[in-house]
Amino acid sequence: MPFEDLINHYSVAVNPIPTGFRKSGTITGVIKAVLFDVYGTLFISRAGDISTAEEEATNNIIGIERLLKKYRIDRKASLFYREFIDEIEREMGKMKEGGVDYPEVVIEKIWKTILPMKDDDFIERFAVEYEMIVNPVYPMPHAHELLSSLKKKNALMGIISNAQFYTPYLFPALLGGSIADLGFRNDLTFFSYVFGYGKPSLFLFRKAAECLDAWGIRRKNVLFVGNDMLKDIYPASAMGFQTALFAGDSRSLRLRKDDERCKNLAAALIITDLLHIDDYI
Secondary structure (H helix, E strand, C coil), X not given: CXXXXXXXXXXXXXXXXXXXXXXXXXXXXXXXXXEECCECCXXXXXXXXXXXXXXXXXXXXXXXXXXXXXXXXXCCHHHHHXXXXXXXXXXHHHHHHCCXXXXXXXXXXXXXXXXXXXXXXHHHHHHHHHHHHHCCEEECCCHHHHXXXXXXXXXXXXXXXXXXXXXXXXXXXXXXXXXXXXXXXXXXXXXXHHHCECCCCCHHHHHHHHHHHHCCCCHHHEEEEECEHHHHHHHHHHCCCEEEEEXXXXXXCECXXXXXXXXXXXXXXXXXXXXXXXXXX
């Protein structure tokens, strides 16, 4: 079964939970490029990324047990996911020692250390199913409509997101087209697993800024859209991008008021519907 079919098999329609926020703020000047976060912004997601997935695993023990039985892995689910998290933390520790401020692991490498089988296809299929059990996703309302509108306007679109190899498959499975088909430029798409750096590191944002600089696009003419004040708004603002905080779903909205970097930080725009972005392009 292709990865897209696996994703669709586990995907269940879900609606965002209102946050109580209203659209506010404004964007100055002309926006020539729009960059997006993925989890919690384009897709409804509770866990968001690996760093917050442990809690979701504890809430889905039954699903993990069924998955282990399906793959004939004789392990106790509660111990299995703990071993998985511990291995991620060990790998991240090594990367930090090597100078990476916010490490991102390659998830296939993690699974290879704890799964009894080493076949790459087996590991990737298992990884996709585990992810969809622990972190089920569904398109955010109006995501497809917004991307279609921006594509028609020939807007320059990119992605900066914490992600793994399965993340690109969400787009054809749930939004009806590949990343490129939907209008995103491949050379303006920066996934954490490719580079080994995760947000809120500035690394991915610098890569995007360098790319845009080379095209002659000034940073004040770039809009970044994300749901997390620390992982999205903070690094995007540090790069000189204009920012839009997506506050359309309480599952994924992260205000981070207890973080010093976010206490006096504000997004230029707060939106509760992705189509609000269309008004500024």
